[in-house]
Amino acid sequence: MRNLLRWETALVFLLIVVALTGQVSTDGSFLSGGNLFYLGLDIGEIALIALPLTLVIVAGEIDLSVASVLGLSSALIGWLWNAGWSLELILPTVIVVGAICGAFNGFLVTKLGLPSLAVTIGTLALYRGLALVVLGDTAVADFPASYTAFGTTPVPGTNIPYPIVLAAILAVLFGVALHASSFGRSVYAIGANEEGARFSGIRVKRVKLILFVLAGAVAAIAGIVYTFRFSSARADNGLGLELAVVAAVLLGGVSIFGGKGSLFGVLAGVLLLGGLRNLLILQDTSTEVLTIVTGLLLLVSVLAPSITRRVGTLRKATP
Amino acid sequence: MKNTRLVLALVVSGAVALTACGGTTKDSSSQQSGGTTNAAKADPNAPMKEGLKITFLPKQVNNPYFTVAQKGAEQAGTAIKAEVKATGPSDAAASSQVTYINTAAQQKQNALVISANDANAVAPALKSARGQGLKVVTFDSDAAPDARDVFINQATSNEIAAGQVKLISEAVGGSGEIAILSATPNATNQNAWIEVMKTELAKPEYSGLKLVETAYGNDDDQTSFQKTQGLLQAHPNLKGIISPTTVGVAAAARYLSSSEYKGKVQLTGLGTPNQMRKFVQDGTVKSFALWDPTKLGYLATYTAAALASGQITGAEGEKYKAGELGEYTIGAKGEVVLGPPQVFTKDNIDKFDF
Numbered sequence: 001m002r003n004l005l006r007w008e009t010a011l012v013f014l015l016i017v018v019a020l021t022g023q024v025s026t027d028g029s030f031l032s033g034g035n036l037f038y039l040g041l042d043i044g045e046i047a048l049i050a051l052p053l054t055l056v057i058v059a060g061e062i063d064l065s066v067a068s069v070l071g072l073s074s075a076l077i078g079w080l081w082n083a084g085w086s087l088e089l090i091l092p093t094v095i096v097v098g099a100i101c102g103a104f105n106g107f108l109v110t111k112l113g114l115p116s117l118a119v120t121i122g123t124l125a126l127y128r129g130l131a132l133v134v135l136g137d138t139a140v141a142d143f144p145a146s147y148t149a150f151g152t153t154p155v156p157g158t159n160i161p162y163p164i165v166l167a168a169i170l171a172v173l174f175g176v177a178l179h180a181s182s183f184g185r186s187v188y189a190i191g192a193n194e195e196g197a198r199f200s201g202i203r204v205k206r207v208k209l210i211l212f213v214l215a216g217a218v219a220a221i222a223g224i225v226y227t228f229r230f231s232s233a234r235a236d237n238g239l240g241l242e243l244a245v246v247a248a249v250l251l252g253g254v255s256i257f258g259g260k261g262s263l264f265g266v267l268a269g270v271l272l273l274g275g276l277r278n279l280l281i282l283q284d285t286s287t288e289v290l291t292i293v294t295g296l297l298l299l300v301s302v303l304a305p306s307i308t309r310r311v312g313t314l315r316k317a318t319p
Numbered sequence: 320m321k322n323t324r325l326v327l328a329l330v331v332s333g334a335v336a337l338t339a340c341g342g343t344t345k346d347s348s349s350q351q352s353g354g355t356t357n358a359a360k361a362d363p364n365a366p367m368k369e370g371l372k373i374t375f376l377p378k379q380v381n382n383p384y385f386t387v388a389q390k391g392a393e394q395a396g397t398a399i400k401a402e403v404k405a406t407g408p409s410d411a412a413a414s415s416q417v418t419y420i421n422t423a424a425q426q427k428q429n430a431l432v433i434s435a436n437d438a439n440a441v442a443p444a445l446k447s448a449r450g451q452g453l454k455v456v457t458f459d460s461d462a463a464p465d466a467r468d469v470f471i472n473q474a475t476s477n478e479i480a481a482g483q484v485k486l487i488s489e490a491v492g493g494s495g496e497i498a499i500l501s502a503t504p505n506a507t508n509q510n511a512w513i514e515v516m517k518t519e520l521a522k523p524e525y526s527g528l529k530l531v532e533t534a535y536g537n538d539d540d541q542t543s544f545q546k547t548q549g550l551l552q553a554h555p556n557l558k559g560i561i562s563p564t565t566v567g568v569a570a571a572a573r574y575l576s577s578s579e580y581k582g583k584v585q586l587t588g589l590g591t592p593n594q595m596r597k598f599v600q601d602g603t604v605k606s607f608a609l610w611d612p613t614k615l616g617y618l619a620t621y622t623a624a625a626l627a628s629g630q631i632t633g634a635e636g637e638k639y640k641a642g643e644l645g646e647y648t649i650g651a652k653g654e655v656v657l658g659p660p661q662v663f664t665k666d667n668i669d670k671f672d673f
Contacts, residue, residue, distance in 0.1 A: 230414045232413060287407070
C-alpha cells in the first residue's frame with residue numbers, strides 16, 4: 001500500500017509540473033477558466049468510464065467493450081429520438097440497455113468462466129456492430145438546446161462543465177464503494193487472490209457480475225454525455241475510447257493483474273493524460289508528436305508503478 | 320452485501336434523477352434556433368487587416384487533398400500578411416475536431432477555416448468559438464449553417480455535371496453511346512449530378528449522345544474495375560464513359576489502358592491529377608476534371624480574412640475581392656462558389672500535384 005501511495009504522490013507531482021510549465025509556457029492561458037472548462041469537457045467521458053473500470057481491473061478483470069457500449073447508447077438515443085420517444089424516457093432506457101450489455105459480459109465471464117479479455121474483445125465488436133445496425137452511418141442531431149447545453153456550457157457562475165459535476169458525484173459513490181465498504185474490500189480480495197477470496201466466503205461471481213453491470217451502465221451514461229456534448233448521435237461515437245480509458249486507469253497506478261490501485265490515483269491519471277494532451281495542442285504540437293507522447297506515457301504507466309514496486313521490495317529486502 | 324445494493328441503487332437512481340425533468344420529444348422541440356443575425360454592418364472598403372491569426376483545420380492532417388488545400392491557405396496568408404496555422408486531428412472521426420476548435424478559441428485566433436468531419440458534431444464548438452469573436456469559414460464540407468459565417472462550396476452540381484457531359488462529348492466527337500460509372504446508388508451528390516447530366520443530354524447540342532446504362536462501382540476499386548469490364552461487354556458500340564468519382568475513374572482508366580479498348584472508348588470523370596497522370600500521358604484519357612484544392616484553401620482563407628477585417632459579414636449579396644482569384648459574391652445561405660471545376664489535359668496536368 002505504501003508503494004502505491006508513493007506512485008500517487010509521483011502522479012500529483014507530475015500534475016503540478018505539467019500545470020506550472022503549462023502556465024508559464026502559454027502565458028497563463030493553460031490554467032485560465034476557459035481552458036480548464038474545455039479540458040474538463042475533453043476528459044468528461046474518460047473520467048466517467050474510468051470509475052467502474054477501475055473496480056473491474058482491481059478485481060483482476062478487464063472490460064474493453066465500454067467504448068462500444070458508449071456508441072450503442074449514442075445510436076439508441078438517436079434512433080429512439082427519431083421514433084418520437086421523449087428524452088426523459090430515452091435516457092433511463094439507454095442506461096438500462098448499457099447495464100444489460102454489462103450483464104451479458106459479466107454472464108459470459110462468471111457463468112461460463114471465459115476470460116474477460118477475450119469476452120470483451122468480442123463484445124467490443126458486437127456492441128459496435130449493433131450500434132451500426134440501429135442507426136447505420138447516419139447522424140441524428142436535432143436534439144433540443146436545453147439538453148445539448150449540458151455539454152457545451154458550464155455550470156452558471158463557474159467554469160465547471162456539467163459532465164465533470166456528474167463524474168465527481170459518481171467518483172464519490174465509487175470511492176466509497178471501493179475504499180470504504182465491505183464490497184470494496186471483496187473487490188480487492190478477489191483481485192489479489194481469487195481462490196482465497198472464494199474460500200473466505202466472498203461471492204466472487206456475484207461481485208464480478210455487479211462490476212460488469214456497473215461498467216456497462218456508466219458507459220451508457222458516458223454515451224449520453226458524449227451525444228449531447230457533440231449534439232450528434234452516431235454509431236461510431238467514441239470509437240477507440242476504451243484505450244484512452246484503460247491507459248488512464250493504468251497510469252493511475254492500478255495493477256493490470258488486479259488487487260492494487262486506488263480511485264484517487266486513477267482520477268489523477270485521467271487529469272494527467274488529459275492535461276498533457278490539452279497543453280500540447282495549445283502549444284500547436286503536431287499530431288505526430290502528440291501520438292508519440294501519448295504512447296510513451298502509456299508505456300510509463302505500465303512500467304513506472306512496477307518499477308516503484310520493485311524498488312520498494314528491494315528496499316524492504318536490504319536492511 | 321447490503322452495501323452493494325445500496326451503492327448500486329444510488330448510482331442508478333442518481334443517474335436517472337439527473338435525466339428526469341419534463342417531457343421532451345422530437346415534436347415538442349422541432350424549432351431549433353434559426354440562423355444567426357449579423358448585427359455588425361459590412362464595410363466593403365475596410366482595409367484588409369494585417370497580422371490576422373487564422374487557424375486552418377482540415378478533416379484530418381496528412382491527407383493529400385487537404386495538404387494541397389493547406390498550400391493555398393498559406394499562399395493567401397502570405398498575400399495578406401496573416402499568420403496561418405494548420406492543425407488538426409490524425410483521424411477523421413466525427414468529434415475529433417472539437418478539441419482543435421476549442422483550442423483556436425482559447426488561443427484567441429481571429430478566424431477559423433475548417434472542413435467539417437460532421438456537420439453537427441462540430442456545431443456547438445463552432446458556435447461557442449463565434450461567441451468568442453472568431454469568424455468561421457467552412458470549405459469542402461459544410462457545418463450546420465447557423466454554426467459558421469460563410470461556406471466555400473467547391474462547385475455547384477450544375478457546373479460539375481454539365482462540365483462532365485461537355486468533356487465526354489468533345490472526347491467522342493459529339494455522337495455515340497455513353498455510360499455512367501457512378502459510386503453508390505444512394506450517394507446524394509452522385510445522384511444529383513446524374514440527374515443534371517440527363518437534363519444536359521436532352522439538350523439539342525448533345526442529341527448525338529445516347530446514355531445506355533448507369534453502373535455503380537460502390538467507390539470500391541475492384542468493383543469499379545469489374546463494372547467497367549461489364550459495361551464494355553454489354554454495349555459493344557460504347558464510345559464513352561463518365562465516372563464522376565475519383566475511385567471509379569481511376570479504376571476504369573486502369574482497365575481501359577490495359578485492354579483493346581484503349582483509345583477507342585473514351586473516358587472522363589472527376590479524378591486527381593496524381594491518380595490520372597499516367598493514363599493521360601499514355602492516351603487512355605484525354606481530359607478529366609476536379610476543382611483545385613489549392614484555390615479552395617486560398618479562397619477560404621481570404622474569405623476568413625475579409626470577415627475578420629469587417630469587409631463582409633456573411634450576408635447574401637455582399638461582394639469582396641479574393642486576391643488573385645478576383646471578386647466573389649456571397650450567395651444564399653452564406654455560400655460562396657469557387658467556380659467551374661479545373662479541367663486537366665495532357666498540356667496542363669504536370670502543373671498540379673495532388
